[in-house]
Amino acid sequence: MLKPPELLKIELMANGMKITEKAKNELTRGGKIPLSLFEYATTSGIPLQFHNTNIFINSHFAEGFCKNAKAVLDFNDNSFSLNFEGKSIRVESIPLPSYFDKKNKKGKEYGWFAMTHTDRVRISPIAGCSFSCQFCDLSYSSKYKKRDVNNFIESIEIALEDPILPAKHILISGGNPLPKDEKYIDRVYKKIIKSFDEPVDIMMVARKDINYVDELYSWGVNELSVNLELFNQEIAGKLIIGKNKISQQGYFNFLKRAVEVFGKNNVRSILLIGLEPIEDTLKGVEALSKIGVSPVLSPFQPSPKTPLSQVPPPNKNQLIEAYEKSLEIVKKWGVKLGPKCIPCHHNTLTFPDGSEFYEYTK
Numbered sequence: 001m002l003k004p005p006e007l008l009k010i011e012l013m014a015n016g017m018k019i020t021e022k023a024k025n026e027l028t029r030g031g032k033i034p035l036s037l038f039e040y041a042t043t044s045g046i047p048l049q050f051h052n053t054n055i056f057i058n059s060h061f062a063e064g065f066c067k068n069a070k071a072v073l074d075f076n077d078n079s080f081s082l083n084f085e086g087k088s089i090r091v092e093s094i095p096l097p098s099y100f101d102k103k104n105k106k107g108k109e110y111g112w113f114a115m116t117h118t119d120r121v122r123i124s125p126i127a128g129c130s131f132s133c134q135f136c137d138l139s140y141s142s143k144y145k146k147r148d149v150n151n152f153i154e155s156i157e158i159a160l161e162d163p164i165l166p167a168k169h170i171l172i173s174g175g176n177p178l179p180k181d182e183k184y185i186d187r188v189y190k191k192i193i194k195s196f197d198e199p200v201d202i203m204m205v206a207r208k209d210i211n212y213v214d215e216l217y218s219w220g221v222n223e224l225s226v227n228l229e230l231f232n233q234e235i236a237g238k239l240i241i242g243k244n245k246i247s248q249q250g251y252f253n254f255l256k257r258a259v260e261v262f263g264k265n266n267v268r269s270i271l272l273i274g275l276e277p278i279e280d281t282l283k284g285v286e287a288l289s290k291i292g293v294s295p296v297l298s299p300f301q302p303s304p305k306t307p308l309s310q311v312p313p314p315n316k317n318q319l320i321e322a323y324e325k326s327l328e329i330v331k332k333w334g335v336k337l338g339p340k341c342i343p344c345h346h347n348t349l350t351f352p353d354g355s356e357f358y359e360y361t362k
């Protein structure tokens with residue numbers, strides 16, 4: 001049975017929130033900083049933690065689907081609260097890192113190369129993407145381009161030492177490289193892993209050569225995220241442009257090898273909720289769990305720059321159904337819904353269950 005803060009997180013994922021002027025003033029330090037950086041569809045809201053809980057949410061507030069939001073973020077007596085249906089639940093706001101608008105010696109903002117959300121700093125070695133999935137703004141917002149790895153090293157150092165929001169672990173994601181740039185991305189992976197003691201996770205598209213998994217492991221990758229996104233092949237064929245060239249079977253071959261090498265529960269895969277019937281998403285949860293992969297439920301959020309900008313996100317009941325049924329499935333196969341990192345739940349439909357699986361990176 002879902003608890004009140006869990007239900008409120010789901011409400012925010014479905015409908016977003018409004019923000020009072022007092023809360024806006026506090027979040028922006030009187031208008032000196034932006035409310036949000038809007039730099040990625042699933043991280044462009046306001047990160048909050050429900051007071052005295054391990055529940056995190058990155059709540060949308062500006063997109064069209066938030067215009068009818070019923071939850072309101074307020075600030076009174078030195079604390080933030082979410083008011084919804086006559087009840088008020090205290091929350092803490094998670095600030096922007098202090099480096100977000102600072103520039104390196106070449107005059108480029110560090111935030112251009114790295115960005116911290118809750119406790120994770122993410123870098124994107126490829127701007128744009130060699131694919132163009134209809135729900136993802138990467139290929140619609142930037143031209144495909146390789147970025148210089150040295151800028152990443154410097155920006156990650158800044159992020160790890162940030163006085164306001166120090167990052168604890170590193171995620172390398174971003175656009176998929178063209179085949180000719182795969183060697184470049186491999187060099188980036190190796191260089192970043194060698195340069196830092198903090199765990200480095202990689203989010204990537206499956207490669208046809210499953211032995212690549214063994215290489216990633218030998219370089220010291222902490223965990224892998226290889227995202228299926230959709231399970232219904234007909235819908236995937238229309239929405240996942242490029243990525244579907246690697247067949248679903250190809251994905252599962254890669255994921256199976258990843259579990260053999262990295263171990264059960266150390267490999268995760270995102271499934272989007274809301275772009276295919278829930279039964280198909282649940283079939284995906286089952287297929288992933290069966291081979292020891294942690295499914296990550298990610299509610300679809302329409303991004304203004306994409307062809308799906310007018311498609312509404314899944315409603316609250318769909319999210320509850322997807323979550324509760326997925327929980328039964330993962331339990332049956334002895335896996336958990338990912339990710340393990342508790343603050344990284346901010347943009348996924350995941351709740352810690354008190355087990356040691358869910359953790360904070362030290």
Ligand code: SF4
Pocket residue numbers: 129130131132133136137138139174175176205243
């Ligand atoms: S492959 Fe990944 S990064 Fe590239 S467009 Fe698709 S979802 Fe976005």
